[in-house]
Amino acid sequence: MVHREWRRNSGKQIIAVREGATITEEIDLPDDAAEFLDAVWARYKDYSASALWNLTHDQDPWRKNHRPGGYRVKIPDRDMITYFASPCRPPNGCSTRTW
DSSP states (O other): OHHHHHHHTTTOOOOOOOTTOOTTTTSOOOHHHHHHHHHHHHHHTTSOHHHHHHHHHTSHHHHHHOOTTOOSOOOOHHHHHHHHHOSSSTTSSOOSSOO
């Protein structure tokens, strides 16, 4: 559904956001989960759909598990943990990829 909306809107922002709103203010979440999601929202809320797509599809977990023609291929939790726990990933300069 999100992908369909993204394609229909040519990568434009498709989420309407009230000025100053936090992503979790309407949802009953544990405090630590709400703080985490608010931090993610604060960091990425201004990214377009296409920028988010490019960001996620250029990371090792996606590239390692992508199957041409595949749909909803599960990325194992271990791949995500390994990638995001490593200090050697962009923008820290430890990667051999050109960023």
